[in-house]
Amino acid sequence: MDIVKLPELLVLGPPILFKVYEREFSTKFHILKPYESPLRTEIYLQTHGQSVRALLCYGKSPVTAQMLRLLPSLQLVMTAGTGVNQIDLPECRRLGISVVNTGDVFSEDTADYAVGLLIDVLRKISAGDRHVRRGAWPVHGDFSLGVKLGGKQVGIVGLGNIGSKVARRLEAFGCIISYNSRTKKSSVLYNFYPNVCELALNSNILVICCSLTEQTRHLINKDVMTALGKDGIIVNVGRGPIIDESELVKFLVEGEIAGVGLDVFENEPSVPRELFGLDNVVITPHRAAFTQEAFFEAFKVLVANLEAFFSNKPLITPV
Amino acid sequence: MDIVKLPELLVLGPPILFKVYEREFSTKFHILKPYESPLRTEIYLQTHGQSVRALLCYGKSPVTAQMLRLLPSLQLVMTAGTGVNQIDLPECRRLGISVVNTGDVFSEDTADYAVGLLIDVLRKISAGDRHVRRGAWPVHGDFSLGVKLGGKQVGIVGLGNIGSKVARRLEAFGCIISYNSRTKKSSVLYNFYPNVCELALNSNILVICCSLTEQTRHLINKDVMTALGKDGIIVNVGRGPIIDESELVKFLVEGEIAGVGLDVFENEPSVPRELFGLDNVVITPHRAAFTQEAFFEAFKVLVANLEAFFSNKPLITPV
Structure with missing residues (x-):
């Protein structure tokens, strides 16, 4: 029996969208979850994040320059939403890291x-x-x-x-x-x-x-x-x-x-x-984009971006 | 000095619309308010309503055949809303009483x-x-x-x-x-x-x-x-x-x-x-039609109907 090694996906937060579709994500990717680890995030990233190429965050999980320095293999930052204000975009650009959002689905x-x-x-x-x-x-x-x-x-x-x-x-x-x-x-x-x-x-x-x-x-x-x-x-x-x-x-x-x-x-x-x-x-509690239908669309967009990324095809919804 | 006798308007309920514009109604009409009288409504109508030609009601003040019998001069029933389910329409028709609502304003x-x-x-x-x-x-x-x-x-x-x-x-x-x-x-x-x-x-x-x-x-x-x-x-x-x-x-x-x-x-x-x-x-408490703007429009429609009625002109919004 062949053991297929799933590509790694580092999840920050986690986004609610990820929690809703965690089972589906887990069949396609090997998920790294610093939020479930007893380690401090920095230590977790230094220990487990050295080969990580893709990261999923959301509006409330900052992606800072300091964090990017701890992830030397990172090439893709994805957010499970529309806004990217939590991501240090200039630093991503400088490091040649692509940034992706969920496009227009919300x-x-x-x-x-x-x-x-x-x-x-x-x-x-x-x-x-x-x-x-x-x-x-x-x-x-x-x-x-x-x-x-x-x-x-x-x-x-x-x-x-x-x-x-x-x-x-x-x-x-x-x-x-x-x-x-x-x-x-x-x-x-x-x-x-x-x-x-x-x-x-x-x-x-x-x-x-x-x-x-x-x-x-x-x-x-x-x-x-x-x-x-x-x-x-x-x-x-x-x-x-x-x-x-x-x-x-x-x-x-x-x-x-x-x-x-x-x-x-x-x-x-x-x-x-x-x-x-x-x-x-x-x-109301930041729920303007929160429908079952839009979450499913967003899940499909994120997976499509990841599949494109891991097969060296153009990203679907680059920022 | 001439004393101008204002035309009588019998108000049932009263409608909230009437309360909002009571001062304006009172400059144009002599208002009869059974709801402020210690008399039972039937007795009030028998005592004060014999010459009343126009009546204003709303969705929650029924205008029944029995009430119509107590108002021998009545010729106009107006509701301060759209629905007329509270008014005995066949009896009004039989007695030749016109029925008016506020038209399309709400x-x-x-x-x-x-x-x-x-x-x-x-x-x-x-x-x-x-x-x-x-x-x-x-x-x-x-x-x-x-x-x-x-x-x-x-x-x-x-x-x-x-x-x-x-x-x-x-x-x-x-x-x-x-x-x-x-x-x-x-x-x-x-x-x-x-x-x-x-x-x-x-x-x-x-x-x-x-x-x-x-x-x-x-x-x-x-x-x-x-x-x-x-x-x-x-x-x-x-x-x-x-x-x-x-x-x-x-x-x-x-x-x-x-x-x-x-x-x-x-x-x-x-x-x-x-x-x-x-x-x-x-x-919510039956407020779908309740805006300041629509109330003002409805007030104008009711007054226009009353003025038409008392000067023998065609009614504006007959039902």
Whole structure:
């Protein structure tokens, strides 16, 4: 009997996606799991990682220059998601290490989720559900009015895969779309604002869909929130640090903006406790991309990339 | 100084819409409020209602044949909403009393709300918000996967003003629309099923948008839910009694359908307590039509009807 040696895959985190498909991954690859080892990660990598050529991480498992130095054979870094802000991209480039994400498989679901958060905030769905579950409906019948979605000026921050899908969905609700992006897109007719403050000044609602980079960190600051104004709503399905969270909390507590729908936070899984008592906020645990269907697509994309990599073919979804 | 006698308007309930715009109504009409009187309603109507020509009610204030007999001058019954199931329409017709609703002003908001409830159920937004607020995210990081909206077969029950707006919105999310209605609509290309069981058999999701009539009471019964199946989702923004609620509760508790988003219930404001502990249900206090913008539009429609009525002009939104 031939013993086939499976190619090694080092898993950091682990990503939830990996946990869901661990059995399937394990039939194709020899999995290295530092998170199950009693050794410190650095020691584990020095001991077991010397021949590792491929690594799987996710949004919350940083891939630093220091870690890369401990993995001399590494040629491929894959993330089980869309964002790559946790990966030291310049260092990967310098070392000739390829970086791969899951491509576009999560963008429809993330766009759906952004719309869901927005309707929830405007129409107080979660707050209404709490009202009913705590038995308040028969006692305090009245429940305050919501805000109409139709006709609202929506500013999309980042008109990429996700942002353009959010825009297309909100058009069907009668919203008027504008956007801010690194560059004006020739493919759309929406109003473009090169400055996010100007976008906020001309919007009732901001939907944050951009990726986290040094340029977008705290892009949504005090000035942007002031420009958006007291009746403004913010939805964030990008990354937490794109918003200056402590300023946001102040604006909410002081009633200087009307409401927020947040799926991402600056220090996940920690969420500012000041938000827990507010009825004009919807706060969810970074799940905009989490559907059974998208996870299965992402699993297939990751395996296809690994199979291409180990057979020296071009990668499917390089970043 | 001339004393102008304002026309009388009898208000039952009162509707929340009336409470929001009471000051404005009171400058134009002499308001009769049986709900503020110590008299029993029948006695109040016999004492103060003999010359009343116009009445304003809402979904939860029945206008019965018995009540109509106590109001000999009545010529106009207005409801501050869309549904007229609380009004004895045949008796109004027999007595030559006109019936008016608020027309189409609530249908966009109700359609938005239906989509919001659906995304919330599929993607567990309210459940995720509860997870975060109870401090569970840092402790039990994982939170189960949701279900993708795109590509789903959605069956619209009642393709009227609201149903067709729900359909148009869900098309933008990549859903495949079918419908059941009294008659096939020549204006749309969606698949038509004359039988709601057949619609359920061919749908992943049912969205109830029809009005409550003797034909639609308990239209969504055990057979329809069985046809929809274990993975099926139901959203109801029509009226509670369109669903056999006690059967629905059984199906949910036994896991025979996957989830529901309900804004309406059979015995509002009472909601089956079995639902309070379930994470796959979203239950809100009959607020699908409740936005500041739609309320203002509805107020204008009601006043326009009253002004037309009292100056013998054609009504704006007769039922």
